[in-house]
Amino acid sequence: MGTHWYNINKWVRVLVSSEDYNFINRNRRAKNLPKSSLSIDEQQMIDNLVKKGIFGRYKQGEETFYLFNK
Numbered sequence: 001m002g003t004h005w006y007n008i009n010k011w012v013r014v015l016v017s018s019e020d021y022n023f024i025n026r027n028r029r030a031k032n033l034p035k036s037s038l039s040i041d042e043q044q045m046i047d048n049l050v051k052k053g054i055f056g057r058y059k060q061g062e063e064t065f066y067l068f069n070k
Helices: 017-029 040-051
Strands: 003-007 015-018 056-061 062-070
Touching: 003 017, 015 017, 017 040, 017 062, 040 056
Parallel strands: none
Antiparallel strands: 003 015, 056 062
């Protein structure tokens, strides 16, 4: 498992694993990504990416949605 630097903006970058990097590239165009559509491993992965500031999280009713921070 390798690691990559992911640039959040011009001055800030974070270290992510290869799995995280592939997940980011797969889901960066999604308008809203419901938590119920993700597997357990992906839910844990996206929660870590929220902590790193790559994805945002919001709740609407009972469902939690994620979106890519541009």
